[in-house]
Amino acid sequence: MSFSVTILGCSAALPTANRFPSAQLVSIRNRRYLVDCGEGAQMQLCRYGFSALQVNHVFISHLHGDHMFGLFGLISTMSMMGRRSPLHIYAPCGMQQILDDHLRYFGEGVSYSVEVHELCCERQSIILEDKHITVSTFPLYHRVPTCGFLFCEKTPPRNIFKEAIAKYSLPLCAIIAIKNGSDYTLPDGEVIPNEQLTYQPYAPRTYAYCSDTIACREVALAVQGADLLYHEATFADDMRDFAINRGHATARQAAQLARDAGVKRLIIGHFSSRYRSVDALVAEAQQVFPNTCAAKDGATFFLNQDLPFAD
Amino acid sequence: MSFSVTILGCSAALPTANRFPSAQLVSIRNRRYLVDCGEGAQMQLCRYGFSALQVNHVFISHLHGDHMFGLFGLISTMSMMGRRSPLHIYAPCGMQQILDDHLRYFGEGVSYSVEVHELCCERQSIILEDKHITVSTFPLYHRVPTCGFLFCEKTPPRNIFKEAIAKYSLPLCAIIAIKNGSDYTLPDGEVIPNEQLTYQPYAPRTYAYCSDTIACREVALAVQGADLLYHEATFADDMRDFAINRGHATARQAAQLARDAGVKRLIIGHFSSRYRSVDALVAEAQQVFPNTCAAKDGATFFLNQDLPFAD
Numbered sequence: 001m002s003f004s005v006t007i008l009g010c011s012a013a014l015p016t017a018n019r020f021p022s023a024q025l026v027s028i029r030n031r032r033y034l035v036d037c038g039e040g041a042q043m044q045l046c047r048y049g050f051s052a053l054q055v056n057h058v059f060i061s062h063l064h065g066d067h068m069f070g071l072f073g074l075i076s077t078m079s080m081m082g083r084r085s086p087l088h089i090y091a092p093c094g095m096q097q098i099l100d101d102h103l104r105y106f107g108e109g110v111s112y113s114v115e116v117h118e119l120c121c122e123r124q125s126i127i128l129e130d131k132h133i134t135v136s137t138f139p140l141y142h143r144v145p146t147c148g149f150l151f152c153e154k155t156p157p158r159n160i161f162k163e164a165i166a167k168y169s170l171p172l173c174a175i176i177a178i179k180n181g182s183d184y185t186l187p188d189g190e191v192i193p194n195e196q197l198t199y200q201p202y203a204p205r206t207y208a209y210c211s212d213t214i215a216c217r218e219v220a221l222a223v224q225g226a227d228l229l230y231h232e233a234t235f236a237d238d239m240r241d242f243a244i245n246r247g248h249a250t251a252r253q254a255a256q257l258a259r260d261a262g263v264k265r266l267i268i269g270h271f272s273s274r275y276r277s278v279d280a281l282v283a284e285a286q287q288v289f290p291n292t293c294a295a296k297d298g299a300t301f302f303l304n305q306d307l308p309f310a311d
Numbered sequence: 312m313s314f315s316v317t318i319l320g321c322s323a324a325l326p327t328a329n330r331f332p333s334a335q336l337v338s339i340r341n342r343r344y345l346v347d348c349g350e351g352a353q354m355q356l357c358r359y360g361f362s363a364l365q366v367n368h369v370f371i372s373h374l375h376g377d378h379m380f381g382l383f384g385l386i387s388t389m390s391m392m393g394r395r396s397p398l399h400i401y402a403p404c405g406m407q408q409i410l411d412d413h414l415r416y417f418g419e420g421v422s423y424s425v426e427v428h429e430l431c432c433e434r435q436s437i438i439l440e441d442k443h444i445t446v447s448t449f450p451l452y453h454r455v456p457t458c459g460f461l462f463c464e465k466t467p468p469r470n471i472f473k474e475a476i477a478k479y480s481l482p483l484c485a486i487i488a489i490k491n492g493s494d495y496t497l498p499d500g501e502v503i504p505n506e507q508l509t510y511q512p513y514a515p516r517t518y519a520y521c522s523d524t525i526a527c528r529e530v531a532l533a534v535q536g537a538d539l540l541y542h543e544a545t546f547a548d549d550m551r552d553f554a555i556n557r558g559h560a561t562a563r564q565a566a567q568l569a570r571d572a573g574v575k576r577l578i579i580g581h582f583s584s585r586y587r588s589v590d591a592l593v594a595e596a597q598q599v600f601p602n603t604c605a606a607k608d609g610a611t612f613f614l615n616q617d618l619p620f621a622d
Binding site for chain 2: 013014015016017020021039040043046047063065066069070072077080081094097098101105106
């Protein structure tokens with residue numbers, strides 16, 4: 001039930017000595033999802049103790065180099081490590097052609113198929129779903145078509161209170177029916193509603209990824225109530241006109257969006273190389289949204305599970 | 312008159328937590344030459360205190376990803392840093408098409424021209440020359456066409472011994488003529504040969520780069536007498552059959568080549584990810600050629616100037 005985000009790179013377009021281009025690893029129940037894949041993402045995976053082979057799904061927010069130039073090396077490396085299963089890459093339109101051209105030169109001997117899923121960046125939609133989670137995309141507002149990503153745990157099946165089993169001497173067939181949502185009728189005809197017999201074992205968690213984008217109402221609506229939000233804060237607020245002009249956000253704007261969206265925690269990242277230290281950006285954001293911290297290469301942020309959770 | 316080599320990456324195809332893919336910076340008289348450009352080369356430049364803008368010439372040994380995937384990010388970064396002068400890229404045939412395709416997707420707004428010089432990998436030739444150095448390419452023997460590179464200082468103009476000026480009361484016009492190679496004729500008709508009047512101020516230095524290749528006689532001939540040789544040693548000698556089959560060399564073979572070529576110092580690199588420590592490879596090489604050391608990301612090797620040098 002672990003759910004965490006490890007920052008592999010949090011620089012804006014120009015990397016620095018300490019900040020690699022955008023990439024992060026979302027880990028949910030031992031599955032690893034790579035979100036953006038800037039240059040050096042494969043080395044950062046290695047440095048922070050992950051294997052490239054753990055990644056089956058890569059989500060690319062937009063087709064700017066600092067968010068995707070790491071794909072080329074990653075594809076080769078996975079092949080040399082003996083990958084056989086398909087690699088799924090979700091990205092805005094254009095990725096298929098880029099990778100077709102790339103694989104024409106460098107695809108000889110690639111031992112698995114690279115499956116590109118081109119995304120519409122103009123509407124919210126579920127792009128991946130399994131038993132436990134959904135991954136959705138939603139529009140961001142940058143200079144080129146850009147997708148945000150939302151990793152949502154599904155609502156878990158309800159558990160029965162142990163006390164109820166004893167209290168009502170529930171037989172096995174009744175327990176199964178109640179777990180599937182039924183009420184329970186006592187021998188005297190009294191109906192015990194399901195919600196008195198069961199509880200939600202934990203609150204499903206949500207992580208929202210927003211880079212690169214201006215901070216606007218539409219984005220706030222899309223990430224509403226997220227447990228953890230990563231939002232770009234390329235500049236400090238004294239550069240907000242420049243930021244908007246470049247399709248970026250300031251730290252203050254990211255914090256305002258986090259507050260307006262009612263998220264629980266905010267990570268700011270995608271820092272311009274002009275900021276050697278990002279302390280001032282964090283301070284600026286915390287004035288508006290105290291529960292803000294800065295992305296840092298190698299840092300892992302855990303989404304805590306509210307346990308036990310009874311509604 | 313400085314001449315040094317800084318290792319930016321010395322892994323074989325699979326990078327590790329401590330070794331980036333192949334790239335190094337050759338610095339001669341404050342000019343910087345990038346040799347190979349594996350993924351992350353731009354971040355390594357930054358980490359080790361160099362600016363990408365210092366590089367005007369990039370030499371790519373062959374078109375395998377681990378030697379060139381860093382070019383894409385570097386080209387973008389140079390543009391964002393405001394580069395205006397052309398960037399010259401020397402590489403085997405095929406690079407022009409690869410970069411044309413790349414720039415079709417990612418070249419919008421690139422603020423300078425990328426000049427590709429495609430190389431013939433089958434013969435030795437001078438590919439760059441200025442007042443102080445020549446850069447030559449020579450054939451390596453890998454699975455695809457591969458070029459080695461030789462950075463040679465030119466023989467410096469000879470200096471006149473101060474004692475000779477006094478002894479023969481040389482007038483200015485004679486000094487200029489002698490510096491240009493003339494002998495000097497005394498009033499009594501005796502001719503003093505130029506080599507008695509002048510000396511070579513320093514021995515011109517040579518750096519040879521060989522990655523990837525099998526270690527063979529042809530390569531030894533090409534790097535004959537180099538002051539410093541970087542030679543790949545992907546494997547230890549217990550894997551020599553596998554190495555040759557993959558177009559690679561072992562540490563022992565690299566050392567034998569260094570000895571046979573009469574070079575002064577050997578750096579081994581391009582280490583397979585199977586070697587967490589490369590101590591055993593260095594020890595194996597040193598048994599044959601004691602003046603061997605291991606490449607390490609961030610290490611700088613200086614080519615000392617034999618000063619003063621009188622022949």
